[in-house]
Amino acid sequence: MTAGTPRMRPVDRLIVTHGLSSFCLGLVFPYTAIHLADRPGVGTGGVALFYGAAGIANLTVALLLTAGVLRLPRVTLGVLGTALWFCGYLGLPFVGSHPATLVAGVAIGCGQGGFLAAIVPLVNSLVTAEERRKVFARRYAVLNATLAAGSLVAGALTLILPRSVIPYFFVANAVGILPLTIAILTAGRHARAAEEKAEESAEGTALPMAALARTVMPAALVQLAVFLFGFSQFEATAPLVSERLMDMGLFMVSLMLVVNVVVIVSLQGRITRLLEDRPEIAGLRIAVGLWTVGYAVAGAMAFLPYGFRLTGLLVYAVLFALGECAYSCSFHPWLISLVPDRELTRANALANSMMGVGNFAGPSIGVALAVSGQAPVVWFGLALCCTTITVGTGLLARRGGAAPAAAAVPGSG
Template identity: 50%
Template structure:
């Protein structure tokens, strides 16, 4: 018997809530290692600081390779299976990283982690979108980001207290706990595949998932011919979003993840405890400001929301630069202010970027478009930490922050100055998903 619309809506809501909660659990586990991966690797004599750049670079390249294969439809994997595969690759990454003491071992972990990121990040956005009605999309993606950051900060705070009691060698145990944290998410994605009415119909980007058609009783609807949506058309439709994602990770996220902790540890000698405080402040800001800032930005286009995000990031860099000339406590204040403003930028980014991307392509092509954006994220993660480490080599925090402020502002000037290109509608996808007609995001 086919479920009623209300029952189906409730089932989808429970499914997406389970995904968000367990994804939050894995984020808590990742938070326990997130700020300490570079520090852990740099402490190994055969890896050192240069090896940290190699690790992040190899991870970015692996992410790029997987994302490009998915974008070009060379590899076709149903989105739920793709997400589960990515999670298992992450388990392998942190399992290897636990005992990595040489550069080849760190490189192997990076390849597994980057490939896992390419697979999971291409899949999770279409999976969540398939469970959410269009009118709730921006709120759900903002809530997802809020949960992930709250749990990330909580994990980081717990790890900071843990490492304050034990030695830095205990980071290896935290890496093992993080690896285990991905397994519940894999289970809930497998369960989400069985929710009626969300499976892909197949097409250029993705094959149909086995058994999905039989899960929905009643006669199958007549197929609606879909226009060809080749790789070139996909790239044209989502290129602006992909370029923004590249810049955001090159001069934004990778700098917060890799460069800022190393600046604090190597140039400012703050100690691990203050790095955890910085991350905690960042996420407290996100948790406190995500909802009110998201409500405010709902009145404006997604592109304006992204401009606001970059403006906050640039402000944070400039505050860190302005305080870098003062004594230690003033420099530390600038670092905390940078973390706070970066959190405000993340609030604007989280409720704007993925809805902006979703508006550009039909639902059936969303996995490929998400993979394209993740390929740009891979390139950003490859060059970003290397650029940050090169700036750290100048030996002065001020000359790390000022170039990053200028380059981050350049991202907004070059990718958000024009209205978004509207993608051709896919009749089949619209009929299956109930998505509204595509309109210019600008």
């Protein structure tokens, strides 16, 4: 590298290595349940045990961090999280009993809980307030594209290679986490010195749990809402309804994913620029509003012949992706603006706990609506839920905007 060649910034290295890890996670994303169900001594009961253990462990770590029971510097927390994640996924190809499955699930869940709580404060410490929205939007686009690419590569490999290749995906996923660990350590050395010092010396000045909850709860409830009625529905309900209730082939699941990723990657920057002069909460309202319209379009088209149903699902995929673009450049900058930097790890942990609850409980809402056997009931039911949440988000915005901690953050949005 010549002296005149600009070096990649620490935040960019962090995003790139997180993207690599996301690609490797995409390799196992479609096959974790299949692999565990096939393992002798694990079976379908072990699949439920794994996901339950991972979810509970993730939520437990998030709540311990929020309550201040577990207090670690963000770099230490991020490294510990990736280390546990590495151990859990490295052990998955070899589990052969329910206890081993439980251990792997707990390690992965605890690792995710620690890493997810640390990564947002760490990214924020590497950028200025002015570039915060663009950086978080770019990170979101990279993670979506790499996760989808990994899933597509895994799907292609299982078409040309025997089923026995699947365990190697888990090894590749574990190895793919290691560059991210190194990037976290490197980023920690470049983080803003004043903020790192404030975080490490904050023991005597930490907000009480009740005060933190009052300040962050508006954002946490918005996070719960968007995962209950947004992300979990796209990932779980939409494939189920399109294939079983709308007579679409399995290809529709892949097609909707591809459309979703293409829209995010191609339009994320433009959406971010359109929203940069608006308050972050406006972007969240727009996101949920786009999802509501998408559900309504899919529901209206569900009454019509095959070609219209196909069109309705594609329109839904596009509108959902546009909503994701608005969400990605709005939510974390809004959360960051609500609290002093020293409390950001705890605040992010609280938001992540709501994300976990939404991901766990959200699919049951879609499944309950699908029991009707009518696709329009599902789509219009979700549209009604999102309409209610849009109104609720407006009320929460007024509470969140008045939070006294927001004034303590220089340059907050």
